[in-house]
Amino acid sequence: MSITRKNVGTFLAAGTLAASLVGCASGAPGTAASSGTAASSGTASSTRTLTREITVFAAASLKATFTKLASDFEAKNPGTKVKLNFAGSSDLVTQITQGAPADVFASADTKNMTRLSDAKLVDGNATNFATNVLEIAVPPGNPASIASFADLGKPGVKVVVCAPQVPCGSAAETIETATGTTLKPVSEESSVTDVLGKVTSQEADAGLVYVTDISNAGDKVKGVPFPESDKAVNTYPIATVGASKNKELAQAFIGMVTSSEGKKVLNDAGFGTP
Amino acid sequence: MSFEVRTRLDARDFDMSLSLGPSETVAVLGPNGAGKSTLLGVISGLLRPDSGRAQIGGRQLFDLDGGNHRWSAPHLRGTALLAQEALLFPHLSVLENVAFGPRSKGASKAAARETARLWLTEVGALHLESRKPAELSGGQAQRVAVARALAAEPELLLLDEPMSALDIHAAPLLRRVLKRVLAGRSAIIVTHDVLDAYMLADRVVVVENGRISEEGPTRQVLERPRSHFAAGLAGLNLVSGMITEQGITTPDGQFFAGQHDPGWSPAPGQEGVAAFPPSAVSVFLGDVHGSPRNSFPVTIRDLEPHGDQIRVRAAGSGTGERGTLSADITPAASADLGLVPGMNVRFVVKSALVSIYPA
Amino acid sequence: MNSRSGTGYTGVPPWIYAIAAAGALFVLLPLVAMVAKVNWPQFIPLITSESSVTALGLSLRTSAASTALCIILGIPLALVLARSPFPGQRLLRAFVLLPLVLPPVVGGIALLYTFGRQGLLGKSLEVAGIQIAFSTTAVVLAQTFVALPFLVVSLEGALRTAGNRYELVAATLGARPTTVLRRVTVPLVLPGLASGAVLSFARSLGEFGATLTFAGSLEGVTRTLPLEIYLQRETDADAAVALSLVLVAVAVAVVGLSYGRRNAGARVEVQP
Numbered sequence: 001m002s003i004t005r006k007n008v009g010t011f012l013a014a015g016t017l018a019a020s021l022v023g024c025a026s027g028a029p030g031t032a033a034s035s036g037t038a039a040s041s042g043t044a045s046s047t048r049t050l051t052r053e054i055t056v057f058a059a060a061s062l063k064a065t066f067t068k069l070a071s072d073f074e075a076k077n078p079g080t081k082v083k084l085n086f087a088g089s090s091d092l093v094t095q096i097t098q099g100a101p102a103d104v105f106a107s108a109d110t111k112n113m114t115r116l117s118d119a120k121l122v123d124g125n126a127t128n129f130a131t132n133v134l135e136i137a138v139p140p141g142n143p144a145s146i147a148s149f150a151d152l153g154k155p156g157v158k159v160v161v162c163a164p165q166v167p168c169g170s171a172a173e174t175i176e177t178a179t180g181t182t183l184k185p186v187s188e189e190s191s192v193t194d195v196l197g198k199v200t201s202q203e204a205d206a207g208l209v210y211v212t213d214i215s216n217a218g219d220k221v222k223g224v225p226f227p228e229s230d231k232a233v234n235t236y237p238i239a240t241v242g243a244s245k246n247k248e249l250a251q252a253f254i255g256m257v258t259s260s261e262g263k264k265v266l267n268d269a270g271f272g273t274p
Numbered sequence: 275m276s277f278e279v280r281t282r283l284d285a286r287d288f289d290m291s292l293s294l295g296p297s298e299t300v301a302v303l304g305p306n307g308a309g310k311s312t313l314l315g316v317i318s319g320l321l322r323p324d325s326g327r328a329q330i331g332g333r334q335l336f337d338l339d340g341g342n343h344r345w346s347a348p349h350l351r352g353t354a355l356l357a358q359e360a361l362l363f364p365h366l367s368v369l370e371n372v373a374f375g376p377r378s379k380g381a382s383k384a385a386a387r388e389t390a391r392l393w394l395t396e397v398g399a400l401h402l403e404s405r406k407p408a409e410l411s412g413g414q415a416q417r418v419a420v421a422r423a424l425a426a427e428p429e430l431l432l433l434d435e436p437m438s439a440l441d442i443h444a445a446p447l448l449r450r451v452l453k454r455v456l457a458g459r460s461a462i463i464v465t466h467d468v469l470d471a472y473m474l475a476d477r478v479v480v481v482e483n484g485r486i487s488e489e490g491p492t493r494q495v496l497e498r499p500r501s502h503f504a505a506g507l508a509g510l511n512l513v514s515g516m517i518t519e520q521g522i523t524t525p526d527g528q529f530f531a532g533q534h535d536p537g538w539s540p541a542p543g544q545e546g547v548a549a550f551p552p553s554a555v556s557v558f559l560g561d562v563h564g565s566p567r568n569s570f571p572v573t574i575r576d577l578e579p580h581g582d583q584i585r586v587r588a589a590g591s592g593t594g595e596r597g598t599l600s601a602d603i604t605p606a607a608s609a610d611l612g613l614v615p616g617m618n619v620r621f622v623v624k625s626a627l628v629s630i631y632p633a
Numbered sequence: 634m635n636s637r638s639g640t641g642y643t644g645v646p647p648w649i650y651a652i653a654a655a656g657a658l659f660v661l662l663p664l665v666a667m668v669a670k671v672n673w674p675q676f677i678p679l680i681t682s683e684s685s686v687t688a689l690g691l692s693l694r695t696s697a698a699s700t701a702l703c704i705i706l707g708i709p710l711a712l713v714l715a716r717s718p719f720p721g722q723r724l725l726r727a728f729v730l731l732p733l734v735l736p737p738v739v740g741g742i743a744l745l746y747t748f749g750r751q752g753l754l755g756k757s758l759e760v761a762g763i764q765i766a767f768s769t770t771a772v773v774l775a776q777t778f779v780a781l782p783f784l785v786v787s788l789e790g791a792l793r794t795a796g797n798r799y800e801l802v803a804a805t806l807g808a809r810p811t812t813v814l815r816r817v818t819v820p821l822v823l824p825g826l827a828s829g830a831v832l833s834f835a836r837s838l839g840e841f842g843a844t845l846t847f848a849g850s851l852e853g854v855t856r857t858l859p860l861e862i863y864l865q866r867e868t869d870a871d872a873a874v875a876l877s878l879v880l881v882a883v884a885v886a887v888v889g890l891s892y893g894r895r896n897a898g899a900r901v902e903v904q905p
Binding site: 088090094158160163165166185186187188189190194197198201202203204 | 745746749750751766767845846848849850851852855856860863864865866867868869870
Binding site for chain 2: 798799801802803804805806807808809810812813816817820821823
């Protein structure tokens with residue numbers, strides 16, 4: 001490409017345009033731009049105040065319960081609106097760090113909440129509101145006749161677990177250490193959904209997932225509880241995000257989650273109380 | 275070895291039969307779209323006709339008559355095809371191109387190369403053996419293609435206008451090569467060039483509209499053409515009609531006086547043609563005084579230089595259903611007469627130069 | 634195309650350059666942003682960690698295997714699509730090209746129901762003692778599934794461009810169809826075949842969704858580089874970025890190779 005003197009101007013103009021476009025986009029989740037602390041824009045916050053709206057970032061395992069809690073909250077507080085965003089806890093932390101407009105963050109583990117508070121992006125202290133334990137998921141017929149955690153270590157049993165890097169995987173590892181049972185998984189998936197998928201498709205004989213995941217999956221999988229699960233109890237903390245423009249409403253929502261009414265919804269879905 | 279084909283392809287309105295004697299080369303002449311390439315396609319096995327049969331030296335190529343479905347694939351036929359373009363395999367050297375046929379028939383690499391060198395020598399291209407096709411001129415490539423076709427030892431060589439893509443300097447050399455290698459070999463050559471027919475063919479077949487319209491020994495067809503196409507190739511005017519003692523009468527009543535063969539006289543009502551060169555035609559303005567024979571009004575269609583003459587093409591009521599007659603006159607005469615297209619003039623044909631013979 | 638020679642007049646309006654530059658930046662900036670995020674002092678340790686090297690090795694091995702499988706299955710497919718018209722040909726082409734537009738995870742689900750334990754073929758295979766699920770074979774199958782269209786498309790294009798005139802000549806010279814394929818057809822379309830194979834390799838290397846769904850994720854067996862990156866991202870963002878850069882580097886090398894080959898190929902074909 002030959003650039004004449006006149007074209008240089010156009011070329012630079014295009015560069016500036018592109019750069020400013022990218023600059024606009026840096027506030028959106030998932031972009032690789034480095035301006036992590038970029039707050040949500042003023043226009044967005046003013047509309048939020050007007051409509052009394054909050055955005056809740058919650059771990060994927062909270063989808064069913066928080067959807068219900070949000071609509072209950074809206075019913076009790078007319079004129080409010082709760083927007084929900086579900087994803088893996090570490091994804092959510094990354095999004096908030098990159099400036100995504102969140103008012104409340106509910107994590108599936110304390111580690112990710114600590115990441116956010118270490119980044120000084122949490123308002124006040126986090127509250128633990130639920131616990132979750134692992135359970136063995138098997139296909140409806142339980143083809144490998146799994147009855148205990150030790151059964152998972154039997155030769156020929158195809159077990160799928162989460163990779164140690166993700167919370168459900170580190171929990172499984174903790175139980176392995178505590179019980180002295182060594183698993184030889186055929187796959188270490190990066191999410192609970194992938195573990196469940198392998199079990200529902202009957203590719204695997206058993207998978208280790210949270211008890212709440214099994215109650216969510218309906219009759220496609222069967223749960224086999226085991227007493228050793230209390231060796232790795234997962235705690236769910238919730239907190240107001242520091243950059244929130246509507247901390248009052250955010251606190252109200254957290255209050256609802258931690259109330260007895262909230263506990264009932266959570267317990268019904270299989271969550272424990274901390 | 276003799277060859278015979280009879281075939282019909284309804285979709286192309288194509289119906290021909292043709293036979294070749296041993297070591298005979300036949301030139302197939304005809305206008306574009308007449309079915310010349312279709313004929314070669316059917317013989318080589320690249321086109322499947324609706325019906326017909328063909329055999330070569332007693333070996334059947336195909337038989338699709340009477341419910342038969344015998345059809346041998348192109349590679350089993352022994353009919354190498356040389357096209358307008360050399361189509362040398364671009365990824366192989368000249369030597370490997372020529373060795374391709376023998377290799378395909380199972381010869382060892384060394385033997386195939388030896389055969390290839392023999393044929394490259396035959397076409398005067400041995401010095402090119404290590405080149406890639408991209409490094410050859412058009413004429414060189416076509417000579418190598420001839421060697422490649424011959425190295426496959428075809429029982430029948432099919433040539434589809436092999437000279438037409440060459441420039442005027444390369445064509446004569448290839449024509450000489452072909453003249454040499456086609457001697458004693460059965461071949462069918464499709465051509466537009468009357469020179470190819472004269473030099474290379476023993477016999478000429480004229481093809482028009484998917485049918486054979488005329489065939490015979492080359493000299494006879496080109497000197498005494500019976501089809502307008504052959505007459506055009508030979509550069510002759512041709513008029514057809516009923517032969518009389520004095521000449522010929524066209525269907526619309528125009529009479530042409532001419533010469534019969536010595537010692538021959540027509541049967542009453544015999545169909546025939548009158549052929550005469552453009553140089554036997556003169557052009558006059560207005561009425562002609564003197565001999566009124568072979569004089570008729572025409573309208574000039576076009577004028578074009580032809581050698582050092584001007585060729586005047588004109589049509590009149592008596593010039594036959596196929597249209598135009600040609601006259602060759604000097605540029606000076608053309609200028610004196612002020613000839614332009616659309617002008618009405620009179621053609622006068624010298625009867626001594628008009629040959630009359632049966633169709 | 635070449636503005637260095639001749640007058641230099643390209644006929645391209647100047648404003649086109651502005652949009653083209655924006656387009657180029659759109660692709661380049663994310664890469665630059667990623668490079669900027671790389672933790673350089675830790676780069677070498679990160680990419681040479683045992684799990685990273687294992688994942689890269691597995692990716693290269695499986696991609697090579699699936700490329701070979703693509704060539705074996707793709708050449709006949711491309712030939713049938715390019716050369717012999719038959720009823721349903723357009724439909725077949727549409728289906729062969731489907732993985733190009735299908736989300737890979739859908740491909741993974743489809744493969745699961747074919748080769749999985751409860752799948753269409755999987756049951757019979759399991760009886761025969763062949764287990765595909767959670768094996769490296771499953772990775773290769775998933776990669777082949779998504780990469781095959783790339784080979785078929787570029788080879789079919791090359792075959793159509795080359796035409797069949799050389800093949801007809803070869804047949805009249807006495808070459809059997811198999812000989813024609815081996816000595817004429819394949820050598821003629823070699824540049825197209827090579828660039829198709831390179832694209833297939835690149836696509837296999839980047840395969841993620843179908844592998845995750847169908848093959849699972851186990852170090853050294855099914856966890857290819859993209860899966861490793863996805864997993865590392867959970868805990869160690871620096872490692873994920875470093876590995877991403879490795880994948881980008883391999884992809885750039887592969888595409889560069891393909892582009893070079895294609896140009897070389899084009900040069901060979903410029904003659905009658």
